[in-house]
Amino acid sequence: MSHSTKERSTIELWLHAINQSRVISMSYADAKGNYSCREVEPRNLLLEGSKWYGEAYCLKQNADRVFLLSRINDITMLDRHFQVRTKVQHNNATPNKHLHLRFTKNEGVKQRVVEQFEHISIGDEHIDVYAPLYDHSYAISVVLSYGSNVEIIAPVEIRRALLEELKKMSTIYFKGENK
Numbered sequence: 001m002s003h004s005t006k007e008r009s010t011i012e013l014w015l016h017a018i019n020q021s022r023v024i025s026m027s028y029a030d031a032k033g034n035y036s037c038r039e040v041e042p043r044n045l046l047l048e049g050s051k052w053y054g055e056a057y058c059l060k061q062n063a064d065r066v067f068l069l070s071r072i073n074d075i076t077m078l079d080r081h082f083q084v085r086t087k088v089q090h091n092n093a094t095p096n097k098h099l100h101l102r103f104t105k106n107e108g109v110k111q112r113v114v115e116q117f118e119h120i121s122i123g124d125e126h127i128d129v130y131a132p133l134y135d136h137s138y139a140i141s142v143v144l145s146y147g148s149n150v151e152i153i154a155p156v157e158i159r160r161a162l163l164e165e166l167k168k169m170s171t172i173y174f175k176g177e178n179k
Contacts, residue, residue, distance in 0.1 A: 007052060010069050014054050017042045017077045021084060024056070026075040028067055031137045036060070040067070041082045046134065049116055049142065053134045057085050066134045099139050100153040103127040109149045116142075133158070140165055 017024050025039050040056035043064075047053075052069040064087060103109050105126050113120060113127050121128040133139055133155070140162050143150055152159045 004070065007070050010072050010075055011045065011052055013075055013077055014042050014045060014069070018044070020077075021081050023059070023078045023080040023082055024075060025078055026067075027073040029071040029073070031135065035073070038067075039078070040065070041085065043084070043087070046132070048132060048134055048138075051135070051138055057082075068135050068138070099129075099131045099133040099155070099158060101129040101131070101143065102151045102153050103129065103146065104149045106149070109146065112146075128153075136161055 014024070016022075021041075023039055024042055025037070027035055028038050029035050037060075039059045040054075041059070042054055042056045044055035045052065046055060046066070054067045054069055054072075056065055056067065057063070058065040103113050103126060105122070105124075110122070110127060113129060117129045117131055119130040121130075136158060139158055143152055143158075143162055144165070152162060
């Protein structure tokens with residue numbers, strides 16, 4: 001399930017909590033490394049690429065959330081049970097939940113894309129991928145790993161975040177070139 005022993009035990013606990021409808025208490029680090037204590041009602045486990053995510057209702061935020069399991073620390077299943085809530089769909093949130101990537105069509109890229117993604121449309125000149133968007137920084141790292149063989153079509157905020165990351169990277173690399 002995972003290369004990390006810590007993450008495997010988190011997955012196992014998450015599954016037990018789902019099956020028993022029990023609340024989880026955890027310490028969670030966001031993408032910037034800020035920790036917060038959360039109590040959640042686990043709903044589902046999701047695997048995207050090699051990353052495990054836990055879908056849950058967060059009692060702190062009073063909202064549905066998706067947590068990257070590798071960022072969870074100090075996880076405990078509490079004795080409190082919960083009634084499974086109906087998942088609320090927000091119309092304004094739907095466009096941000098999917099990533100549309102367009103890849104160049106060459107055999108090396110095609111093979112890797114087919115292995116990594118599920119929803120693929122292979123055209124004459126390119127390959128389109130539609131993937132759930134659980135974590136912005138993970139999406140950017142995937143895009144960077146394909147270099148100039150991929151373009152982010154949507155959402156626009158991920159395109160902007162990639163451009164910001166590229167600006168930071170160019171500053172680092174061009175700084176050494178000017179010496």
